[in-house]
Amino acid sequence: xxxxxxxxxxxxxxxxxxxxxxxxxxxxxxxxxxxxxxxxxxxxxxxxxxxxxxxxxxxxxxxxxxxxxxxxxxxxxxxxxxxxxxxxxxxxxxxxxxxxxxxxxxxxx
Amino acid sequence: xxxxxxxxxxxxxxxxxxxxxxxxxxxxxxxxxxxxxxxxxxxxxxxxxxxxxxxxxxxxxxxxxxxxxxxxxxxxxxxxxxxxxxxxxxxxxxxxxxxxxxxxxxxxxxxxxxx
Numbered sequence: 077x078x079x080x081x082x083x084x085x086x087x088x089x090x091x092x093x094x095x096x097x098x099x100x101x102x103x104x105x106x107x108x109x110x111x112x113x114x115x116x117x118x119x120x121x122x123x124x125x126x127x128x129x130x131x132x133x134x135x136x137x138x139x140x141x142x143x144x145x146x147x148x149x150x151x152x153x154x155x156x157x158x159x160x161x162x163x164x165x166x167x168x169x170x171x172x173x174x175x176x177x178x179x180x181x182x183x184x185x
Numbered sequence: 186x187x188x189x190x191x192x193x194x195x196x197x198x199x200x201x202x203x204x205x206x207x208x209x210x211x212x213x214x215x216x217x218x219x220x221x222x223x224x225x226x227x228x229x230x231x232x233x234x235x236x237x238x239x240x241x242x243x244x245x246x247x248x249x250x251x252x253x254x255x256x257x258x259x260x261x262x263x264x265x266x267x268x269x270x271x272x273x274x275x276x277x278x279x280x281x282x283x284x285x286x287x288x289x290x291x292x293x294x295x296x297x298x299x300x
Contacts, residue, residue: 109288118277118291119228163227165289171216171281173289175228 080176082164087182088154096149096162096179104169110138110149111163113178119163123149151181159183187211187280191292198268198299205264206295208278213258215281218289219251222275231276234261268299 079101088094100108107126111119125131125140125147137150149162164176188211198204208217216235220228231251232240240253254262265272278292 116296118294119289121288121290124288173218173230177227 080164080166080174082162082176082179084177085180085182087184088151090154090156090183090185092154093150093152094154094181096151096164096181098147098149098164098176100145100147100164100166100176102145102166102168105142105166106169106171107167108138108140108147109165109167109173110136110147111165111175113161113163115160122162154183156183156185187214187282187290189278189280189290189292191278191295193295194293195296196298198297200269200299202268203264203266204268204297205262206276206278208261208263208292210259210280215258217255217261218279218281219253219261219263220277220279220291222277222294224274228277231263265297268297270299273297273299 082098109124110122112122113119122136123131123138125138128140128142130137130139135152140147151158159182161178161180163178165173167173190209192207196204216233218233219231221231222228230243231246232242232253234240234253234255236255236258250266252264276295279289281289
């Protein structure tokens with residue numbers, strides 16, 4: 077099975093940078109995903125990592141270390157609209173997706 | 186991306202009744218997934234629905250409680266049967282697009298409250 081751990085809550089200031097960590101255990105790693113979920117809405121896809129390293133997409137970047145079972149999501153130039161829950165999800169081979177409990181990020185002025 | 190229409194968007198139901206949630210996708214997909222998200226918690230997979238075969242249920246979920254239909258490659262339903270207040274949750278259908286990422290796309294969700 078999988079254990080996916082991420083902080084429950086984080087707070088950051090508008091314009092700042094925040095890093096949300098995720099550690100996981102898996103029996104057959106087949107990809108790591110980050111999703112954003114605003115209150116009352118469905119999750120939306122942010123990023124995908126399957127190889128070690130950093131994937132950058134605009135203000136958001138995601139990093140993966142498979143040997144350490146570790147990923148982080150980096151949000152730069154924070155905006156108020158970035159206040160949301162961020163879900164780390166790991167896919168086990170071949171197609172078994174599991175989600176972490178999510179990190180609720182609050183961006184303050 | 187995928188366009189997924191899910192309905193109803195919300196409902197308030199009485200204990201002991203059943204509710205069927207519909208999920209329509211704008212293109213053919215092999216697998217559709219049904220998730221539950223209880224208040225303040227993350228997503229839990231209920232079952233995977235493949236067209237032409239019985240759904241595969243995760244540990245803790247059974248067909249009698251959550252029957253699923255998958256009549257074609259663009260549509261699925263999830264029924265929450267004999268509801269109790271513990272079934273109050275958001276129910277989400279999702280599909281996977283084949284490709285480099287094979288990421289999940291989610292419907293807008295059904296907010297269910299059981300009195």
